[in-house]
Amino acid sequence: MQEALVISGEIPLWLVDGDDRIAFVNDAAVRTLGYDSDDELLGRPSHDTVHWKHPDGSPYPSEDCPITHATRRGEPIRMERDWWVRKDGSMVPISIHCVQIEIDGRMGTAMTFHDLTASVQAEDERRRLEVERARLAEVRASRTRIVEAADEQRRRVVRDLHDGAQAGLVRVVVALQLAQGHGEIPGEASALVDEALADARSAIDELRELAHGLHPAVLTRSGLAAAVQSLTARAPVPVVVEVVDERYPDAVELAAYFVAAEALTNVAKYARASTARVTTTRTASHLVLTVADDGIGGARTAAGTGLAGLVDRLAALDGTLVVTSPPGEGTHIRAEIPLAAGTPRPPATDLDAQHHEVEGLA
Ligand SMILES: Nc1ncnc2c1ncn2[C@@H]1O[C@H](COP(=O)(O)OP(=O)(O)OP(=O)(O)O)[C@@H](O)[C@H]1O
Ligand SMILES: [Mg+2]
Structure with missing residues (x-):
């Protein structure tokens, strides 16, 4: 032959x-x-x-x-x-x-x-693709690490706020209440104590809002369904929540929560809607969260930092955010988040328990 x-x-x-x-x-x-x-x-x-x-x-x-x-x-x-x-x-x-x-x-x-030209070229191409694939995987992993590091930082700030400033303000409130309980406070001083008490309480509320925006304790404690529910309490329009009550890895829950929070804030700020709806479904590989409103539409990811930030956050987890918002037809936001995203949820720690106690104090 x-x-x-x-x-x-x-x-x-x-x-x-x-x-x-x-x-x-x-x-x-x-x-x-x-x-x-x-x-x-x-x-x-x-x-x-x-x-x-x-x-x-x-x-x-x-x-x-x-x-x-x-x-x-x-x-x-x-x-x-x-x-x-x-x-x-x-x-x-x-x-x-x-x-x-x-x-x-x-x-x-x-x-x-x-x-051997053809097989050498094929081998070179295979090696090039392998290098490219490894490089992409590293970029993706480093984006995930950056997002996770930022989230961890937020969590730490929230913990410090609860354990430091908020606990201090709670002590002020308690002291002022005790002062009030100590019989008659002369005229002007009484009004000052009342005012100080009101200020301290509203500072606690502001701190709690700030902490909630940074990293909602309810999310870590009770999961996405409860956290989304808490977002709707202050919404100016009725929000239907159809969120499956189950737990996902930290990074997945946080990403889903931030999408819901930003989308509902936008509904309140711009949509002029009469109702909104938040849903989740879980596929074999993804958590899918949608936020829809029946308002004026016209949302764009390039216009501000809110939606664009979500696009980046989801990309870091290998997920996607699709915004459909034709003028006059309402806005529909769909986030697909891989369930394997980020590092798996660690078991609850003593620190988490302390953190919740402090929150309970306020
Ligand atoms: N549900 C909505 N209905 C109508 N318009 C919307 C809606 N969501 C967003 N938009 C429009 O899209 C723009 C971009 O939204 P995005 O959240 O990215 O930025 P922003 O809200 O303006 O700023 P930021 O979120 O950083 O405070 C908004 O300025 C608004 O004009
Ligand atoms: Mg916004």
């Missing part, structure tokens, strides 16, 4: 005499090396014509060539990857098989080789 292919010229064949002169080449060999005819090759020194340099351009002396040495020893040699030089100086990757044969009464060498 192989012989038939060689004779019919499909496999490049290269015969070299005992002085390393090219004695015969078939058409396939001439074509593979970019020559027009065997006339350009016959009689020339084989190594110095097709094997004189390495792929990096450095010289390849015949003394270094394993084919030369095998030929001298009269041994066959097979090389799975070698590079020969074409007529125009470019390199062609080949596999090569050399055996000794008698040419004009002396031992010479017969070489058959295969052009």
Whole structure:
């Protein structure tokens, strides 16, 4: 079979005499090396014509060539990857098989080789894709780490607010209430105490709002359904909540919560809607959250930082946010969040428990 292919010229064949002169080449060999005819090759020194340099351009002396040495020893040699030089100086990757044969009464060498250009290109492409894939995975992982680090930071700020400023204000409220309980406070002082008490209470409310916006404790404690429900309490329009009451990894719950929070804030600020609806469904791989209103439409992700920030947050988790908001037809926001996003929820810690107690105090 192989012989038939060689004779019919499909496999490049290269015969070299005992002085390393090219004695015969078939058409396939001439074509593979970019020559027009065997006339350009016959009689020339084989190594110095097709094997004189390495792929990096450095010289390849015949003394270094394993084919030369095998030929001298009269041994066959097979090389799975070698590079020969074409007529125009470019390199062609080949596999090569050399055996000794008698040419004009002396031992010479017969070489058959295969052009590996296609498989080398395929291999290069495969390697390039692999590198690209690894790079993308690293970019994705680093975006996830950035989002998670920011979330952790928020959580810490919220904990500090609860344990520090809020606890301090609660003590002020208690002290002022005790002062009120201590019999008559003279006229003007009584009004000042009342005012201080009201200020301290409203500062606590503001702190709680701030903490809630940064990282809602109800989300960590009770999950997405309860957290979304808490968002609707202050909504100016009735909000139907159809959120499945189950737990997901931290990053998934937080992303879903922020989508619901931003979308409902936008409904309140811009939509002029009469009603809104928040739903979740869970597919095998994703949590899908939608927020829809029947308002004026016209929402755009590029206009502010709210929706654009959500797009970035979801992209970091390999999720997507689609905003459909034709003018006059209401707004529909759909977030798809991979359930495997982020690092898995760690078990509840003592710190969480303390955190909730402090919140309970206020
Ligand atoms: N539900 C909605 N109905 C009508 N218009 C909306 C709605 N949601 C958003 N928009 C419009 O899309 C714009 C972009 O919203 P986005 O939340 O990204 O930014 P923003 O609310 O203006 O600013 P930020 O959220 O940073 O405070 C808004 O300015 C508003 O014009
Ligand atoms: Mg907004």
